[in-house]
Amino acid sequence: MKEILIFRTDRVGDLLFSLILIKIVRKNYPNCRITLIVSPKNYNYAKTFEGIDEIILLKNNIFAKVNLILRLRKNFYDAIVVHDGKGRSKFVSFFLKSNRKVICITDLINTQLQIIKKVCKEIGLQYYEGCLNFLDQRNHSLVKIPFKNYIHLHFDEKWIHNLYIKKYTKIEPSKADLLNFIKIISDGYNIIITTGKKTSSLLNQIKNYLDKDKVKIYENQSLLEIENIVFNSDLLITCHGWITHIAAAKKIKQIDIIDSSYPYDTWTSHLRNYSSLNRKEFKILSTEIINLI
Secondary structure, three states: OOEEEEEEOOOHHHHHHHHHHHHHHHHHOOOOEEEEEEOOOOHHHHOOOOOOOEEEEOOOOHHHHHHHHHHHOOOEEEEEEEOOOOHHHHHHHHOOEEEEEEEOOOOOOOOHHHHHHHHHHHOOOOOOHHHHOOOOOOOOOOOOOOOOOOEEEEEOHHHOHHHOOOOOOOOOOOHHHHHHHHHHHHOOOOEEEEEOOOOOHHHHHHHHHOOOOOEEEEOOOOHHHHHHHHHOOOEEEEEOOHHHHHHHHOOOEEEEEEOOOOOOHHHHOOOOOEEEEEOOOHHHHHHHHHHHO
């Protein structure tokens, strides 16, 4: 039986790329054993996915690294893939036994999909395009969703200037502008709005002015709950993040708000049914979004 070890000790969005790779591995070797090393940021979410035989948490301290080396040195792996390219993962992998070891590097030249294809070539896997649908075996029920057809607006901290990368173009709307934007969309569509870890004060200010039969706001949702809302939507509007890759896994139409100063192509070149808009003043941006709907 093939033994494959994959390191993914970074964030949730990055984990989703490894799920594509894991599906490819499983397609090539249905009976292999896959071990995934993860971080505190993606551990709980990683545990919700099938097709992974063992998930091990690695904290970024020397004690945790040494313990993990001692634990894994008992094994021999057919292949080790340091998919995250992190120093901590490379350090641990250096002491482990395997036939092949692949260290991935995100260099802003190779796209994430090109990196996955290179991994496949180096460890002798056939690449399958269908593995981009890496969430197709998940159960996404409509039970707790109030609409059958709706637009999903993910309004997290990336819309708020003081809560996100300061050098990025400010897109934060005023109360009046956000309310007008939502009302224009809700004239023709139902809307579900989800938030980040904290609900924006802007949303709290406009809640009582929204048509509650057409617009629902969900706060403090788990990643699984947000994933479910994305998968049942007709369109996702978001600022680029992990949720972008969730929509792409089911070819959900999306409008992704990105900053022109950053080369997002590295992470978005493989996305399907995808449109992006550059960050700009909200009055202009909101018109562009509505035109794409």
